[in-house]
């Protein structure tokens with residue numbers, strides 16, 4: 001028999017989650033702080049709970065999707081909710097930190113409920129589609145037992161580890177990668193605008209260069225994983241030519257009065273590596289100059 005599900009939070013993402021569960025035939029109850037936002041889901045067949053407690057009581061699985069973990073904590077600490085959770089599975093799909101997920105996992109286990117923590121790597125329009133990606137961490141058994149539910153949320157819902165913080169940690173890692181590209185794009189746009197270059201030309205150049213950047217990113221991860229930091233025959237580029245080119249960018253941006261705060265951060269990392277005599281090492285050696293995991 002299909003488990004019953006409640007979704008706490010029907011904002012943009014929570015609504016998409018609830019809608020895909022309804023479409024997959026799950027009996028779904030929804031609750032939202034602003035009750036009007038549940039109307040279209042009610043029209044699509046959802047039951048609407050009058051309180052968080054009622055929503056938790058109505059379901060085997062409680063999916064939470066609100067703004068942040070402090071909002072989740074307010075909901076789960078409200079009257080009678082903690083005791084209503086006993087024996088249920090709580091699936092936190094709100095974005096958060098690894099630390100927040102570990103804390104929540106401990107607190108929820110202390111109230112006799114199961115806990116899975118997820119990171120949604122998609123916009124609401126991808127939810128319920130084949131390309132919908134969600135990373136889930138926590139007990140594998142709880143994930144495997146509910147494959148049907150997760151399959152309804154997207155074709156690429158993956159269990160990424162037992163450790164509850166894993167999904168959020170991977171989410172932050174992927175965001176770091178994404179923002180590197182997006183902020184890089186903002187700088188490229190600013191340079192083109194300052195130098196009177198049509199942005200269509202930038203788009204064409206990016207199309208030609210993207211495979212090169214893709215290759216560099218893949219190579220950087222691979223070499224770091226293999227511990228190949230010294231230059232060798234396979235090295236695509238060492239630190240030194242990157243550093244020289246960065247100086248050209250810094251000079252241009254300074255002359256054009258473009259904000260330097262991000263690129264000065266790059267410069268600082270290069271300088272630490274060069275001061276340590278590593279300028280001829282593979283670019284991957286820069287990973288030693290970001291601070292080591294655990295050095296807090």
Ligand SMILES: NC(=O)c1ccc[n+]([C@@H]2O[C@H](COP(=O)([O-])OP(=O)(O)OC[C@H]3O[C@@H](n4cnc5c(N)ncnc54)[C@H](OP(=O)(O)O)[C@@H]3O)[C@@H](O)[C@H]2O)c1
Nearest residue numbers: 009010011012013014033034066067071094095120122123
């Ligand atoms: N949208 C995306 O593309 C996307 C992608 C990946 C992950 N996410 C994550 O999904 C989560 C929700 O994002 P969203 O885009 O759906 O945001 P949203 O449309 O702004 O919805 C936020 C939801 O959180 C509720 N909420 C906020 N504070 C609350 C509180 N103190 N108590 C109770 N409910 C509270 C809101 O209730 P009200 O309606 O009453 O304000 C609403 O249901 C976030 O963690 C976000 O990072 C979103």
